[in-house]
Structure formats: structure tokens, C-alpha cells
Amino acid sequence: MVEGVSGEGVRRRRREYSEDVEETRVEEMSATEVAQEKIKTPEVQEKGSEVDEAGEVTAIEIVRDAIEKLREQEEKEGEISSKLEEAIEDLERIEKTNESTEKRLREALDSIDDSEEMIDEKLESRFTSMEEIEKAYQQHGHLGKEMNLETCEKCEQYIRVVNEDSQISDGKIADREGLGEQIIKKWREGETFGPTSYLREMENSRLEHETNVTDEALEHRIDPKDVQEITAKVLEQEDRSVKELTDVVEQLHKGIGSPELNSVHYAELYETDKPLVDDRLRDLAREICANREDIESDLNKRLGLVKVEYQELRVAVTDNRLYYWHVDTSPDKWLNVLADQKFYMSKEDKLRVIDETVRHLHVRGGGQTSEYYLNDLLGQLTRLENPAANRICRYWERHYFDGETLHFVADVRQKPDEFKHVTKHMGISHRGRVENLKWPEIREFRMKTCAIIDSDGTLSPKGQLRYFEKNDARRHLAVKVFQEFGDFKVKEYRGARGENKTVRVELPMVFGTMMKFWGIPEGDKAIHNKGLHESVINETLHIKIHYPREMVPEDGSISGNRVSVTRHNVLHAGKKEEVYRNKFGIEPLVNQAHIDFVREHGDPQRAQLRYNEGEIIRLYRSKMVEIAKKGDEGISYIAKDFMRIISENENKLLNDEVKHILEPLGIEIRHGAYYVQYYSQSQRLALSSTAETKTKDAAIRWVLIAPPNHPSKMNIAIELIKSDKIRSKRISKQIELDGLAVHPIWEEYLE
Known part of the structure; x- marks a missing residue:
């Protein structure tokens, strides 16, 4: 099996190392000259000229001679130059450093020589069995032509030729195989044909890549020694169960240490110095990939992540690497909310992001090769329905990433909240x-x-x-x-x-x-009758104050000394009954008898919206209670049954708004069903529920915390505050004692 790196690339690096050695020598000479200048005296200069002529005395000896002469003059001059002592120390330190540097560079060059010999040997080797070729196709076949029947037969023919007894002549083999004698000669001398040439080139490229790991990638890579130790035992087994595979994946995950959320790591399931045909780690990688979903599910249970809100571990295998992505699935992250949306950036920024991702994960190959592996990786890690197959593409005319891809590359690059390069959304x-x-x-x-x-x-x-x-x-x-x-x-x-x-x-x-x-x-939200989303319910009070500000302008009102909000939910969808039954499985909550009851006992309403006068009929709950008490047995039964249906199907949205937003803000509220209303045009029956403040204090507290974002309703709120400043100031102080804040808009009104 062929493995190796480009000999030219290695020789280039050898030249670079040689140049470094020469530069070091120049620096060493320069340092010596500087030191000589530093200690320049008439005597030293004279001695120096003699040394130049002889060419045998070193810089250090010059300095020592100078020191001796100066010491002879010490009695006359009464002092000795400390500068000369410093110069000695500097020169000795510089010489040591340069010797060490040159030694390291020489060792590196020797290492390159060894590698160059190994590489040249590998480049001269060739495929000698179909097993080797098949293994190579498993590794690289997706990047070239498929190994069809014709290619397979050609490869088998090639293997027969290169393995033939050297005593048999080229001509005899050519006659047997039906090939030209020149082709047989070239094959036997080491030349390869199409598929094998391509596979050898890919193997050489792979080995060169795997022996030059980027600094960024080291932060993501699990130590290869740990990988080999952990997998050693399981490699001896022929039949590995999903549990045993999960055990290995879990043990490798421990090699990360304490992984942070929004992080990506990988383990290399291969040995760079072994041919593909002998590398059992790669077979293990394929088994893990085949059982990936079961392993991932079990691993999340073992790590206790199924009990941790908004966290999960996703696993993928591509290019015989095992990847771990620790994902923050919180609804508080824009890229989770907009995972399937397209975010555009400049071509330059897109290419830079791709290149940074490739470096951080040390993905092999350039251009389409690295993109293939990244897209394969994303395809396994995705949670989107029907995602695009080519989500990372260098050459596509539209320069965008979908939200989930942007999330992944941001985590890889360890910049989870970086959006500055996104210019627009579509x-x-x-x-x-x-x-x-x-x-x-x-x-x-x-x-x-x-x-x-x-x-x-x-x-x-x-x-x-x-x-x-x-x-x-x-x-x-x-x-x-x-x-x-x-x-x-x-x-x-x-x-x-x-x-x-x-x-x-x-x-x-x-x-x-x-x-x-x-x-x-x-x-129609009223037909679904759904409550608030958990991300709204679970918010802090300081964030929840923004909800009632927009709630009153839409379905609320401020009048007199109270604030109220009305919501509706549908008990019977009327003409849309079949639509909601077939699409959402929503069944009517009342029957025709209940509808007839409303039409008979309700009050026709004046014209509103697209309805003419009398086309809307309203029956108040209070009247329903009265009929239930005083009506005849048949009517009383329908009224009581209607009241039961109402109590079991209260407006979930309004209940959540009261329970999880208004009451936690300290606003005293009464709420409940108010009336039912029948719409003759659509034939639907709806229940209206109202929440209103219990007292004037509650109304003032509401508007002080969350004044309505509506011009005319805000004017009413201002009048409410101005009408009783003493009360308003008292309530504002209580709000602050409760750890909340009065909206800044009220500062001028509470002075």
C-alpha cells in the first residue's frame, strides 16, 4: 500500500531550514562585532589589528588581554572598567545561544533527511493486492470515479501484472492479458494506471496532511496516544456490539476533560504510519458510523445530558474521525431560533470563515475535498428537516450559511456569538x-x-x-x-x-x-387555544415587564381606575370544523344544542368589523348561571353542561399571562370567562375571557411598571398617574422595594 508525502515539499522545507542556519551564523558574527565595538580601547584596537593579521585569536581572548592590561594600569588609574566584565558575560551568553540554535536546526535537518528517505521509499511503492485497492477506495473513492465493474477488472489485471514472476517476459504477459508490451513494462517498473495513480496521490496527500497538524487543531484534537490506548482492547474483538462501541466512544469523550458548551472536538481513528489495509482503527470508525444514532442517544443518557435543559452532545464520523459537538440548544440563541434561515456575508468573509474552520478541525484536502468532509460532517450533526446537501461551498454564487451551519462554524472557531460578518438575511x-x-x-x-x-x-x-x-x-x-x-x-x-x-x-x-x-x-390562534411558550414563562421579571407594555395596546384597555385585557378561544370552528379536524385533530367542544342555546338566549350586537347588526349574538356567563338555576329541566341541563365546558376550556393564553407575568410583577388581577359569542357568517362559537386589575393601586402599579406602547392609551395612563400623585409615589417606592423598576418615562410625572 502506498503512503507518503510530496518529496518536493520536504526538500523545500530543507532549503528553508538551511537558510535559517546561515542567518543564525550571520547573527552570531554580528553579535561578536557589536561586543568588540562595546569594549573598544586604544590597546584593544591595537591588539585587534594584530589578531586580524594572524586570524587565530578569538574575540574572548581579545577581551581577556584587554582586561589584563587594564589591571596593570589599575594602580595608576585606580579603577577597572565594569563594562568589560559585562561584555564577557554577553559574549558567552550569545555564543551559547547560537550553539544551541544551530544544534536544534541541525537536528531538524537530520530529521527531515530521515523523513525524506522514508517518503521516497513510500513513493516508490505500489499496490500489490486488490484488498489494498479496495481499502483505498473506501477511503478516497467518493472524491473520484466510482469503482465500477470495468475499473475493478482493470485493477485486478494490474495486480496480476505487478505480482507476476520476474522471470516471465513482458511479451508473454502482454499476450496473456491482451495488453501492449510497453504497458506491461511500465507497470512492472512501477508506473501506475488511472485509478491507482489517483489513489496513490490521495494517500500521499493524506499522509503529508496528517503529519502537519495546525496549532488551532490541537485545541480540538483528543491525544492520539489516548485514542490508541482506549481502542486497543476492542480492536482484538471481531464482533462488537453497540454497547461495546458506545463504551469506546464514551471513553474517548473522557479524553476531552471537561468540555465546554459550544465546543467541537475530534478523535483520529487511524494511525498515520500504517497502510490502510493494516489499520483496524478505520474499520472501527466505520462500525461507529453505521451505529451512530444509537450510540449518540445512549451516550447522552450516560452523560446525564437528557436531564440537562438545552444541552446535548452530537456525534459524527467522517474521514475516519470521530467528532463531538457539545451544542447549546437554548431558545435564547438566535442561531437556534433561525437554524434553517439563510444569512449572507461578503465572498471574502465567507471564504475566510471556511478556511478558519478547516484549520481548526485540520480537515484534509483543499477546495472540494475539504468541503466534502465538512458537508458530510454537518449532514450527520444536523437537526434540520431536508437540509441542503452542499451547505458549505466555496464556489457557490450565493455567499450564505444557514443558521445551523453558522452555529457550528462559530462554535468550531470558538466565537459563538459573532455575527458581525452577516450582512443580511433572506x-x-x-x-x-x-x-x-x-x-x-x-x-x-x-x-x-x-x-x-x-x-x-x-x-x-x-x-x-x-x-x-x-x-x-x-x-x-x-x-x-x-x-x-x-x-x-x-x-x-x-x-x-x-x-x-x-x-x-x-x-x-x-x-x-x-x-x-x-x-x-x-x-387561527383562538381555535388552537395555546398558552405561552416556555421560553416566555421561564423568563426573569426584569425581562417580563416588556410583555404587558405591548399587551395592553393590542387587546387591552385603560379606563377609569382599571386596566383590563380580553382574550378569545373558539369552542366550535363552524365552517372551518373539517379543516381544523383534518389538519390539527381539533374537535368541536360544543354541539348544535349549545349553539342553539346561545342563539335563543343571547343578545344581538350592533354592527362591527365585517358583521352587520344582529349577526353577532352574545350570551353573558352571568345570564347562563341564572338560566341554570331558574330554567326548566331541559334548558337548565344545557346551561349547566355549557358552564362545565367553559370551566374546562378556559383561555390558556390569558391564564398563563396572569399566572406567569402579571401576578409575579405584583399586580393583583381577577380573571375568568365573561361571555360566549356566536358569529352567524362563520358559524363559529367563541368564549371571551377577561383579566382586570382588582384595585386602583393595581392599575397604577401596572402602568408604572409597563406603560402602554400606544399613544392614546398612554395619554389615559398619564391622567391616571396625575390624578393621584401621592398614591402613585407611594406605589412607585413599593415597586422599587420589590426589586423592580418604575419605567423612566414617569420621572417627570412623579417629581
Whole structure:
């Protein structure tokens, strides 16, 4: 089997080392001359001229003679020059250093000589069996032509020729094989044909690469000696179980020590000084790769990571290397939220990032070869559905990475939060551009945008996020919140009924991706009746204050001495019943008898939105309770059953907002179902629930902590604070004692 490195490359390095030796000699001579200048005296100069003529006395002897002469003059002059002593020490130190340097360089050159001889020997060797060729194809075949039947037959013919008895003539072999005598002669003399030449070249390149590990890669590499010690026992076994393979992977992982989150490490499952055919470590690597998913799952259990929130270990095998990626899967990382999105950068920055990644992982090969291994690695580490096959490409006309790839290369380069090179974002289909990305603090941004969309936004099945608002001032403020992420073109669509009607704003697709990740369901949120996402629930109070600021402007109101918010959830989807049943498995919670009950006992409402007068019928819960008590048996039964359904299907979003946001902020709230409402056009029945402050103190506390981001509602809040300054000041002090902060906007009103 052929292994080796480029002889020319080694000879070049030999020349470089020789030049270093010459430079060292020049430096040594220069140092001596400097010392001579330093101790220059008339006597020394005279002595020096004699030395130059004789050419035998060293610089040190000159100095010693000078010292003796100076000592003879000591009685006359009364002192001795300390500079001469210093010069002696300097010269001795310089000579020692130069001798040591030259010795090291000579040793390095001797080592290169040995390597050069070894390399030349390897370059002269050739494949002598089909087993060697097949092993080489397993290692390198993906980078060239496939080993089809024709290639296989040609290789077998080549092996027969090179292994033939040297006593048999070229002509006889040529007649037997049906080849030209000249070809037979060349093969027997060491020349190879197409596939074997290519494989030998790849092997030489591999060996040269593996013997020159970059400094960056050493930070990621598990010590090869540890790898050999750990794998020695299992290599003796012929049949290895998944458990035994996992044991090896776990032991190798311990070689990392205490790996940090957002880190990548690798173990080399091969020996650089062994031919492929003899290297059983590579066979072990292939077994691990074949059972990778089971090993990875078991390994995370063994390491206890299944119990650790937002952490996991991913495993991959490529180019006979075992990789470990310690991933931070937190929803507080932009690149996790936007894993499948495309992030663009300049061509120069993209190439630099690829080159840095290659150096850090010491990936072999240049251009397409290194890209093949990186893409194979990412393909195993990914958690995306249907990711692109070529996620790292040097020559592709579009210079972008998807979010997960950007996450990986950032962790490899140990720059987990570096986004400065990203210039813009575009969606999966290269649409919905957002430029000048600002990467705002994700936790605050999530709180504000989720509050807006939880109230007046919808997410289409295709991921398009739409926001609805008829108040122009409020709409502009809401859009400005989304523009904290970056600059984008605002697309607004007005209804046909005039300027005072609701305006639909279509936001870039990236915001739809965010909302989906943060738990906003597709379609009608009221039908799904989902609560807050865990990333919102688990936030700190200092971040949660941003939610009610955007909550009141959308579905809330401030009037008199109270603040209230109303939410809706659907009990029957009406005309969309089949759609939600087939797509989401959502069944109606009430039957036709309940709908008829509302239509019979409810009150017709005035015209609103697209509904004419009388097309909306409302039945208050209080009236339902009264009917349940005083109605006849049949009607009373329906009313009681209706009340049971309502109590079992309260609005989950409102309950979470009260329990996890408002009450932890110290705001006293009463909440519950208020009424049911039937819409004749859509034939759906919805339940409306309301949360409101219990007291005026609670209302003041709400607006002091989170004033509404809505011009007209903010004016009402200002009047509420100004109407009772003494009370407002008292509550503001209590807020500060509770470890929270009064919004800075109130400073001028509380003076």
C-alpha cells in the first residue's frame, strides 16, 4: 500500500531550514562585532589589528588581554572598567545561544533527511493486492470515479501484472492479458494506471496532511496516544456490539476533560504510519458510523445530558474521525431560533470563515475535498428537516450559511456569538429580505413581539406572519419593534371599506420562523387555544415587564381606575370544523344544542368589523348561571353542561399571562370567562375571557411598571398617574422595594 508525502515539499522545507542556519551564523558574527565595538580601547584596537593579521585569536581572548592590561594600569588609574566584565558575560551568553540554535536546526535537518528517505521509499511503492485497492477506495473513492465493474477488472489485471514472476517476459504477459508490451513494462517498473495513480496521490496527500497538524487543531484534537490506548482492547474483538462501541466512544469523550458548551472536538481513528489495509482503527470508525444514532442517544443518557435543559452532545464520523459537538440548544440563541434561515456575508468573509474552520478541525484536502468532509460532517450533526446537501461551498454564487451551519462554524472557531460578518438575511426561498441586521437582545425582543402577535397577529401555513391594526400610530410603533431586528420594506394592505378600517401588515418570513419557534400556532390562534411558550414563562421579571407594555395596546384597555385585557378561544370552528379536524385533530367542544342555546338566549350586537347588526349574538356567563338555576329541566341541563365546558376550556393564553407575568410583577388581577359569542357568517362559537386589575393601586402599579406602547392609551395612563400623585409615589417606592423598576418615562410625572 502506498503512503507518503510530496518529496518536493520536504526538500523545500530543507532549503528553508538551511537558510535559517546561515542567518543564525550571520547573527552570531554580528553579535561578536557589536561586543568588540562595546569594549573598544586604544590597546584593544591595537591588539585587534594584530589578531586580524594572524586570524587565530578569538574575540574572548581579545577581551581577556584587554582586561589584563587594564589591571596593570589599575594602580595608576585606580579603577577597572565594569563594562568589560559585562561584555564577557554577553559574549558567552550569545555564543551559547547560537550553539544551541544551530544544534536544534541541525537536528531538524537530520530529521527531515530521515523523513525524506522514508517518503521516497513510500513513493516508490505500489499496490500489490486488490484488498489494498479496495481499502483505498473506501477511503478516497467518493472524491473520484466510482469503482465500477470495468475499473475493478482493470485493477485486478494490474495486480496480476505487478505480482507476476520476474522471470516471465513482458511479451508473454502482454499476450496473456491482451495488453501492449510497453504497458506491461511500465507497470512492472512501477508506473501506475488511472485509478491507482489517483489513489496513490490521495494517500500521499493524506499522509503529508496528517503529519502537519495546525496549532488551532490541537485545541480540538483528543491525544492520539489516548485514542490508541482506549481502542486497543476492542480492536482484538471481531464482533462488537453497540454497547461495546458506545463504551469506546464514551471513553474517548473522557479524553476531552471537561468540555465546554459550544465546543467541537475530534478523535483520529487511524494511525498515520500504517497502510490502510493494516489499520483496524478505520474499520472501527466505520462500525461507529453505521451505529451512530444509537450510540449518540445512549451516550447522552450516560452523560446525564437528557436531564440537562438545552444541552446535548452530537456525534459524527467522517474521514475516519470521530467528532463531538457539545451544542447549546437554548431558545435564547438566535442561531437556534433561525437554524434553517439563510444569512449572507461578503465572498471574502465567507471564504475566510471556511478556511478558519478547516484549520481548526485540520480537515484534509483543499477546495472540494475539504468541503466534502465538512458537508458530510454537518449532514450527520444536523437537526434540520431536508437540509441542503452542499451547505458549505466555496464556489457557490450565493455567499450564505444557514443558521445551523453558522452555529457550528462559530462554535468550531470558538466565537459563538459573532455575527458581525452577516450582512443580511433572506428566507429559505431567498425572499423576505432583512438588511443591516442588528441582532437585538433576543429575550427582550421575544417578549415584545410575542405580546404583539399573541394579540393581533396570525401565522399562515406557509410561515407568513401578518399583523392587524387600524390605529396608524400604534401600527407604526409595533412595526418599529420588529425593525429592531433589521431593516425591511413594510408591506401594508388596507381593506376596501376606507382608511379607518383594519390594516394588514405582512412581515418578512424570518419573523414567521421566530414566532413558530416561540409557540405561535399556524392559522387561527383562538381555535388552537395555546398558552405561552416556555421560553416566555421561564423568563426573569426584569425581562417580563416588556410583555404587558405591548399587551395592553393590542387587546387591552385603560379606563377609569382599571386596566383590563380580553382574550378569545373558539369552542366550535363552524365552517372551518373539517379543516381544523383534518389538519390539527381539533374537535368541536360544543354541539348544535349549545349553539342553539346561545342563539335563543343571547343578545344581538350592533354592527362591527365585517358583521352587520344582529349577526353577532352574545350570551353573558352571568345570564347562563341564572338560566341554570331558574330554567326548566331541559334548558337548565344545557346551561349547566355549557358552564362545565367553559370551566374546562378556559383561555390558556390569558391564564398563563396572569399566572406567569402579571401576578409575579405584583399586580393583583381577577380573571375568568365573561361571555360566549356566536358569529352567524362563520358559524363559529367563541368564549371571551377577561383579566382586570382588582384595585386602583393595581392599575397604577401596572402602568408604572409597563406603560402602554400606544399613544392614546398612554395619554389615559398619564391622567391616571396625575390624578393621584401621592398614591402613585407611594406605589412607585413599593415597586422599587420589590426589586423592580418604575419605567423612566414617569420621572417627570412623579417629581
